[in-house]
Amino acid sequence: xxxxLDAVIVLGSIALIAAVVLFVxxxxxxxxxxxxxxQVQEMLPGANCGGxxxxxxxxxxxxxxxxxxxxxxxxxxxxxxxxxxxxxxxxFLGMSMAASKPMVAVVRCNGSxxxxxxxxxxxGLKTCAAMxxxxxxxxACGYGCLxxxxxxxxxxxxxxxxxxxxxxxxxxxxxxxxxxxxVKACPRxxxxxxxxxxxxxxVYVSCVNKDKGAVARKACQVACIGCGKCEKxxxxxxxxxxxxxSYIDYDKCRLCTKCVDACPTSAIVKVNFPVRKPQxxxxxxxxxxxxxxxxxxxxxxxxxxxxxxxxxx
Numbered sequence: 001x002x003x004x005l006d007a008v009i010v011l012g013s014i015a016l017i018a019a020v021v022l023f024v025x026x027x028x029x030x031x032x033x034x035x036x037x038x039q040v041q042e043m044l045p046g047a048n049c050g051g052x053x054x055x056x057x058x059x060x061x062x063x064x065x066x067x068x069x070x071x072x073x074x075x076x077x078x079x080x081x082x083x084x085x086x087x088x089x090x091x092f093l094g095m096s097m098a099a100s101k102p103m104v105a106v107v108r109c110n111g112s113x114x115x116x117x118x119x120x121x122x123x124g125l126k127t128c129a130a131m132x133x134x135x136x137x138x139x140a141c142g143y144g145c146l147x148x149x150x151x152x153x154x155x156x157x158x159x160x161x162x163x164x165x166x167x168x169x170x171x172x173x174x175x176x177x178x179x180x181x182x183v184k185a186c187p188r189x190x191x192x193x194x195x196x197x198x199x200x201x202x203v204y205v206s207c208v209n210k211d212k213g214a215v216a217r218k219a220c221q222v223a224c225i226g227c228g229k230c231e232k233x234x235x236x237x238x239x240x241x242x243x244x245x246s247y248i249d250y251d252k253c254r255l256c257t258k259c260v261d262a263c264p265t266s267a268i269v270k271v272n273f274p275v276r277k278p279q280x281x282x283x284x285x286x287x288x289x290x291x292x293x294x295x296x297x298x299x300x301x302x303x304x305x306x307x308x309x310x311x312x313x
Contacts, residue, residue, distance in 0.1 A: 036065050036093070043089050044078055049156055051079040051179030068093040079103065080157075080177040102196045103178035105160065105171045109145040109190045110206040110269065112166035116141055116220040132187040140219035143209040145169065145190050154185035173200060195250045200272045203248060203255055205230075207267045210243040217265065224267040230259035 041061040048056035054063060060078060067073035073095050078085050083100060090097040118138045122131055128150040136142040147167040151160050159175035160182055162168070169182075173196070183191045190208055205224055209216040213225030226244035238252035239259060248259070248268070260268045 034065055036068075037061055040064055040089055040092065043081075043085060043092065045080045045085065047080045047156060047177075047179070049080060049177070049179040049181055051177065051181065052077060064089060064093065068095050073097060079179050082177075103193045104173055104176045104196045104202075105178060105180075105182050106192050106194045106202070106204055107145065107169050107171060107190060108192055108204065108206050108208050109168060110222045110267070111139065111141060111144040111220045112168055114166075115222045116144060128185075129187050141209060141216075141223070143188060143190075143207075143211075144220065146188070150185045150187070151182035151191060154181040156181065197250070197255065201255055201270070202250065202272075203253055203257060203260060203268065203270045204250070205246045205248055205267055206269045208245065210245050212244055216244070222266050224263075225265055227264060229262045229264060230268060233258040233262035 037058075041057055044057040044061060046057055050056070052060045054060045057078075060076065064073055064076055067076055073090065073093065074097070076086075077100055078089075082102065086097055086100070116139045119140050120136075120138050122134065122138050124130055124134055126148050128146040128148040131137050131146045131148060137144070137146045145168055147162060147169075149162050149169070151169050152162060156179070157175050157177055159172045159177070160169050161172075163170050169191075171182075178193050180193060183189075183193060188208070192204075194202060194204060196202065207216075207220075207222070207224040209220065209223045211219070211223075213227065216223035217225055224244075224246050226241055226246065228241055228246075230246055231239045231241055235256070235258070236252050236254050238249045238254070240247055240249070246268070255270075255273075257270050257273065260270050
């Protein structure tokens with residue numbers, strides 16, 4: 001009995017000493033948390049998508065508070081919350097922030113089943129990452145979309161789906177938050193974040209194939225061949241060509257769409273532009289007989305010549 005009592009006293013004494021030590025250490029090494037952190041985090045949408053460049057909303061909140069203490073929060077942005085959320089945060093922190101342009105994910109591949117025929121069959125793990133590691137995929141284009149849907153799985157907002165007919169991912173503009181998760185998930189860097197543009201209109205090269213023109217066109221009918229016609233057609237120096245591939249700078253592009261008309265392979269696409277009305281057929285040029293009929297009130301050309309001769313005589 002005494003043995004049990006002694007054990008209880010010893011264990012209780014150890015627990016008491018440990019509690020005292022923990023209390024002293026916690027008070028001495030305590031780090032005061034800025035109350036603004038919790039408030040800023042509550043202002044953020046809580047998606048924890050990583051589109052801001054931080055592991056989650058708590059990381060962005062910490063960076064915003066530290067930036068405010070250092071006098072600038074430029075470069076910090078929540079793509080999900082957008083300008084409205086960042087405006088509230090900046091106002092709360094007593095900072096000013098330049099309005100950012102709305103962005104949207106764009107799939108830079110138009111290699112549908114019709115444009116890019118299948119030349120092989122893949123029987124491995126059905127992910128884009130695995131297929132990319134295995135080789136070129138099921139087509140002759142080693143740059144095009146693989147169609148397994150890694151981007152779909154990565155999207156937390158149900159904003160991207162695989163079209164059953166073309167086997168290409170399609171982005172729903174109204175749901176896309178430009179978090180960049182699909183961009184990171186694509187092993188071939190086909191998906192890009194671009195400015196939505198006025199009235200949600202944009203022009204871009206829907207191809208990332210860097211092969212020479214003949215090789216690229218053989219693999220896909222709508223591949224960019226690097227011919228340079230789009231670059232010559234652009235009056236705003238918005239198009240550049242590197243590694244046999246054209247690229248349109250959305251900051252310089254004025255959406256004139258001349259490059260779209262100049263592209264011989266239809267590799268440049270325009271989005272959300274109004275459909276052009278069909279032009280009326282040109283009026284055929286009047287024939288000599290019609291002109292003579294109009295001038296002479298129905299008299300033939302021969303009669304007109306005869307009358308002219310009679311007058312001259």
